[in-house]
Amino acid sequence: MASDNTKNGEFVVTPWSVEGDVDYDKLVERFGTSKITSELLQRFERLTGEVHLFLRRKIFYSHRDLDWILSRYEAGEKFFLYTGRGPSGGVHLGHLIPWIFTKYLQDKFGAELYFQMTDDEKYYSSDKLSLEATQQLAYDNTLDLIALGFDPKKTFVFTDMGYTKTLYSIAAKVAKHTTFSTAKAVFGFENSTNIGMVFFPAFQAAPCFLPSVLKGHNIPCLIPAAIDQDPYWRGIAREVAPKLGFYKPAQIHSKFIPGLGQGGKMSASQPETAIFTTDPPKTVEKKILSSFTGGRATVEEQRKLGGQPDICPVYHYYYFMFEENEKNLLNIYDECKSGKLLCGECKGMLAPRVRKYIEEHQARREETKGKIDDFIVEDIGGRLTKRSERKQ
Ligand code: TYM
Numbered sequence: 001m002a003s004d005n006t007k008n009g010e011f012v013v014t015p016w017s018v019e020g021d022v023d024y025d026k027l028v029e030r031f032g033t034s035k036i037t038s039e040l041l042q043r044f045e046r047l048t049g050e051v052h053l054f055l056r057r058k059i060f061y062s063h064r065d066l067d068w069i070l071s072r073y074e075a076g077e078k079f080f081l082y083t084g085r086g087p088s089g090g091v092h093l094g095h096l097i098p099w100i101f102t103k104y105l106q107d108k109f110g111a112e113l114y115f116q117m118t119d120d121e122k123y124y125s126s127d128k129l130s131l132e133a134t135q136q137l138a139y140d141n142t143l144d145l146i147a148l149g150f151d152p153k154k155t156f157v158f159t160d161m162g163y164t165k166t167l168y169s170i171a172a173k174v175a176k177h178t179t180f181s182t183a184k185a186v187f188g189f190e191n192s193t194n195i196g197m198v199f200f201p202a203f204q205a206a207p208c209f210l211p212s213v214l215k216g217h218n219i220p221c222l223i224p225a226a227i228d229q230d231p232y233w234r235g236i237a238r239e240v241a242p243k244l245g246f247y248k249p250a251q252i253h254s255k256f257i258p259g260l261g262q263g264g265k266m267s268a269s270q271p272e273t274a275i276f277t278t279d280p281p282k283t284v285e286k287k288i289l290s291s292f293t294g295g296r297a298t299v300e301e302q303r304k305l306g307g308q309p310d311i312c313p314v315y316h317y318y319y320f321m322f323e324e325n326e327k328n329l330l331n332i333y334d335e336c337k338s339g340k341l342l343c344g345e346c347k348g349m350l351a352p353r354v355r356k357y358i359e360e361h362q363a364r365r366e367e368t369k370g371k372i373d374d375f376i377v378e379d380i381g382g383r384l385t386k387r388s389e390r391k392q
Pocket of ligand 1 (some may be wrong): 082084086094118121204227229257
């Protein structure tokens, strides 16, 4: 599907695909978002006592109304968090980026999290997946989410199919106030697009207003996600919010962790260049060791010309998740550029770190299997009752 952000013909960022070299500054202009300023970072520090690595390194770099939501918070009005997953396959490191950050926000602001599993979306958008398959994947992906340590008392996970009764009445109101021409301009729908996809944006917008509806008063909403999801908020949720009497949802946007190949984000549609949370640890190491790097053809050339960390996924993995110390990170960068650090050594240093991370995640994921019902809400009179509470 074409979309309104392809008009410059360079890179493409839509909720369904990211292609080319993303220029994140240009994306801010195209989407009309705002960059996170140093004043905003200072405010975060004042409120939370710490600036998360993802903020410090500008991995979360753009926003809508973040200043507004912090002002409401400072004035004593709590916000809730909303994010989600389209269960089309296994969870990879890229998906974990916004979820790790969401967990930090939940801890620091004591915020409730509403998490949408769009089993319907992935059924509509895939030629291969049955509805039963996406529902099974939603369950499976939930294990990865809760393995990150979310608070069960404050976290509500739902699938669109399992929570339709509650969500549909909100989605219907969103849909009524959204014209086909708007949806087409925002998402690039074509005549061949199935009408499930055309209606779906109303469903992804609905949770922005869910707690306000359930609790009977307006509650500010903050959405942490990579910037590919912005069209849902820019084009749909924020447009209809005032018409329905709700606050506009605020957003905080991240960049994409790249795949192991040359260019492009880590994506489940290219499994050989993604690190999945369920990959066997040996496979994780093998994938890292065979990653594209941007290194030169020979050792001599590399020593002479140096490597290219800015286009190297291996360097980006250190930057995003696997080297928290700024000085060490800078060393890796400098030694790569100067030709001192060769790609083989650099990959060899990263591989066991990623392996360890995945092994630890897998152990926590295993433990969560008995706890999943403490997180999932289903339609029981439209209340926020957990599956585990219903069984008692
Ligand atoms: P999905 O399943 O494509 O992606 C889930 C989340 O992961 C982010 N993401 C990435 N972040 C960093 N680096 C990457 N390489 C990377 N790849 C994906 C996405 O931005 C997203 O935050 N339709 C949505 C599901 C959804 C949702 C939401 C997402 C429903 N409601 C509210 C965010 C907020 C989807 O298919 O996401």
